[in-house]
Amino acid sequence: MAVTDDTTKTPDGAPAPAEPTEPDGADGTDATATAAAPVVDSEPLAPPEPRGVAAWAGPLVVALLAAATYVTYSVLQWRRFESPSWDLGIFTQLARRYAHLEAPIVTIKGDGFNLLGDHFHPLLTVLGVPYRLFPHALTLLVVQGLLFAASTYVVGRHAVRLLGALQGTLVGAAYAVSFGLVGAVAAQFHEIAFAVPLLALSLVALLRERWLAAALWAAPLVFVKEDLGLTVAALGLVLWWKMRGRDTQRPSLGLWLTGWGFGWTVLSTAVLIPALNTQDQWDYGSRIDVVGIATHPWTAITLLVDDGSKIITLLLLVAITGFIGVRSPILLVALPTIMWRFYADNGYYYGHTWHYSAVLMPVAFAALLDGVLLARRSPRPWLRRYSLAAAPVAVAVAAMLVPQLDVARLGRPDDLWAQSDRAVEARQVLATIPDDATVETDIGLMSYLVDRTDVFYVGNANNPVPDYVLIDQYGGGWNPAPNDAAQYAQDRFAGTTFRIVYDAGGFQLAQRTS
Template sequence: MSSRDPAPTVSADEGVPAAAGEPSSAAPVEPAPVDVPAPPEPHRSRAAARTWALPVGVGVLVAALFTLYSLAQWRAYVVKSWDLGIFTQLAQRYAALEAPVVHIKGPEYNLLGDHFHPLLVLLGPVYAAFPDAFTLLVVQNVLFGVAAAVVTWAAVPLLGRVVGALVGVAFGLSWGLQHAVDAQFHEIAFAVPLLAISLAAALRERWRTAAVAAALLVLVKEDLGLTTAVLGVVLAWRARRPALLWLTAWGVGGFLVATRVVLPLLNPDGEWAYGSRLDLVAALSDPVGLYDPAKGYTLWLLVVVTGAIALRSPFVLVAGPTLAWRFLSEESGYWAPTWHYSAVLLPVAYLAMLDGIDRARRGRVRWLRRYSRYAPVVGLTASLMLLPQLPLWQLTNPGLHFAGLRAQAARDAMAVVPDGAVVETDVGLMSYLVGRTDVYYLGNDNPVPEYLLIDRQGGGVPQEWGDVLQVAQILHPGVPFEVLHARDGYEVARPLED
């Protein structure tokens, strides 16, 4: 018998005598079909659970550590800026199915005229369930945890479980994400996991997932349309699918519609408010002047945490638009690695590192193939050495960094303001009031509030303005106010009744 011949089969009727009256030479009766169970296959859900168990664990760890940090900030009444109050008021409006009119930004100010971030409508249902500014901090921390899980998922098949998990943790606790958590909530929280998903899917050649995630970036912030445009080129080249260049058209179109139509239409001044901060002609006219140590340090951090092998990957091009608008701007606050501006760069850097390792291993350059074995260790070592300089390190001495010496005074001041009141305030307690009152920022031209609350020590009110009554006269000349509370720098007043 040939090895290719089928194995002999036994009829189901074999050995059964023919019925009476049937000739023995009759053709054999076709056997009735017999259900033979198929060999057991691995259960897909169990396989998926095993695949994602480690990445999810890394994501939960990152989200938990960041939430612990946010909680320490919150309880110590540490507020970095007015942005948390602004986005909380936006979430409040979306939860009520209203337009995102944010009084903190300005009276009747539609926040879609400040930045183009329609994807933030997703905050509405979450805020409706948990109506508090702290909710937004948790949302951001969870989104960063999701990104860390995705990076781990991409790293483990390439580097192994231990090193892959360490790379995921290093990304999750990287300098860009830590500074973003320290600066509290911003819209780019949604861009971080989307970038991670898009580039990780590209590594696995899951082009549809990569394209959808890249396309959603246009809805996070107007400048990310240009990031999507670059992603379209990178994905089309990587997949050898020119059709993916639709992403480039989508990104450029989204950027132009946002900056030329939507933002000027909804902005009170009829313009893209941040367009004037980028003078490309002036910047390029003095190339030497483009250099600044803060810019160099930001670039150095991106290189060192990836062991420099990220430069081997075309994924690094995706960071180009963000670096360009930051470094070409005259706003020096954009140049340094602090605040939230670098958060979108870190998923690009780490996925480029993974891609660079993979490309180096399959490349022809011998020394680069050898170095690809050690590049993760170089990046992990650099990440470890940076930790004491980063915000999360403050948790090692919370008594020093989160003492909350004026916490009781803050609570007493807020207790004077009833729920639902119209209150004008500075940055100090804005985020704590916004969930239960209608908050206006005292730097704008506002109507006369029902209550005026200032923090003379940390709220940002100029010292020369004086106490709360003097501030009231500066803001609302001719309207008499009376002091209701004054303790440890927190002062509350209200207009006198006629």
């Protein structure tokens, strides 16, 4: 079973077949005589496709509101000095290197550590452009918000084509507040920011039967992160299935895409990443027992549902498709991501929070739209009728989840909008550290220092002796935090002397004196 992150979408836009007719009966009645007779429970008519402003206005408004929401959340979170993890610091160091046309040496991961030896991410070189213009960690959060918002327009615009202006716009809004996207915004920047719009564009092209465009939009996903090659491979198989008998010029396009995706995953994890890794290995390969899973299929199946968090994630994924998405082969594109997450030995991967489900959202909503189209052509009257209700069900599910998600914090005046108690002290301790200093610190203020200093993480061995050691006793991820930053630094770096130069609000800053 496969590994992969990230998400896909959209229904099959093939013309509906003729109404089913009664077969020749035992009494010798000619079926052709009854073929023209009306069927009692006819297929629900699809709404006419909106034209002009109605075709794009709703999705555009949703995309603009989504961009404003994502960016506002990120700015307020940044202003409150909330740091969910060290990832924003890592990617900011990477962007800073690329902005100056340097190798992605990320000292937060270790002295001289090349981040291409951690994950395969060539596409992230484009971050160097906006970062060069706006050299700030917050720039990455804005970029991610805009990329996510762009994907909401892609999904919403196609939903309007299939469902009409009102219902399609509501589906676009449901996608914008879906648990995968808003969870990723709250988790701050990750490389999947680029995968989400690429998946949306590829899946919508697939739904519109623009086969070559679907393949071309999917192909760059292999350069976002190594596991996404498996997502591309799965998408290629779905593309091949959808194309059967419809494109005689490129009958093997989907299979070529599958080979492209699988090949890059193998090449990156077996050759490229180990070649750039300080330990000559792919660090994440040991997290999944591939041989055990392959040789014990029943265990492989049970591992997908052996934890409550996994079950909830699967249920939410199906529910947000209006349950009709299970009829679409597009939902299979989610399998690689689901499998690498659920087979790994990291419990953080199992739940629906953080950024791990972001790539699943384009897949889920594409499957929803495809499922509606397939249901409209079903010979089962009840299923044709449900095709009218599936999208409203998906919208209702997304709306009911919103109060439980991080985005709901924007609706509480005493939460994100309020000034953080630690903000004043955080600004003061940051102002104490000069530009171009070498700083060893925890995750608390790491992202606020990488723009102008050389930052090392306290959790790594063999760091060089820094000019400063900064400890965030409350938000730095310690268990427990050191009580004396100077003593901690002197114990860590034998033969050195440090003195406390700032101690307030849980922040301790020790400066090296010798």
